[in-house]
Amino acid sequence: MQRKLILFSVVIPFLITNPVSHAIQARSDKEQTQTVVSGTAVQSVVPVQAQSQVGSNSQAAPTSNSAFNPLGPTVMCSFLPRDFLECKEPIDHRNNDSARNEKGYGCLRFGGSNYEDVEHTKVQCTVYTDIDCYGARTFFRDGVPCVRYTDHYFVTTLIYSMLLGFLGMDRFCLGQTGTAVGKLLTMGGGGVWWTIDVILLITNNLLPEDGSNWNPYV
Secondary structure (H helix, E strand, O other): OHHHHHHHHHHHHHHHHHHHHHHHHHHHHHHOOEEEEEOOEEEEEOOHHHHHHHHHHHHHOOOOOOOOOOOOOOOEHHHOOHHHEEEOOOOEOOOOHHHHHHHOOOEOOOOOOOHHHOOEEEEEEEEOOOOOOEOOOEEEEEEEEOOOEOOOOHHHHHHHHHHHHHHOHHHHHOOOHHHHHHHHHOHHHHOHHHHHHHHHHHOOOOOOOOOOEOOOOO
């Protein structure tokens, strides 16, 4: 009887611990990198669980690449429309070619009714503080027309020319003081100068003296 008890006390613990040790060993073998020999090449095989962990870690790691992404939500600062920029006015060189050549940009003259008559230059623009974009926030934008608006209105000047043109009021409004005085003294050149100025205004050949464009806001 004692021998049977001793035998059971030795066999039963062995039977219990043996499956547990096999399970622990099998689990450790799955977690370790396995080496597979295929012909003469030896390949290292990473378990699926380890691969998923590596993939998640690589996705969570921050990227240090700061290059511009054209498919990203941030656009280049130089591509922003004029509404998001604060641009300076074109520089007025007043027919000073040497100053224009030294500066590299600016306007020799302002005005012009047709596109081919208008000069174009570049101006310095800065992105507004609340706008997020990529690149330099201060840059030069080319292709800005040399157009300037002052207090000269076409309709108002035409009315002056038709009603008070014999007094030279139209040319006074345009800043052409010398010819305005001559027109006043001759009472509109006996009506001929008066009529000619009305035609010149309608055909856009009589413009402000300072070279500015007609103000479109009446």
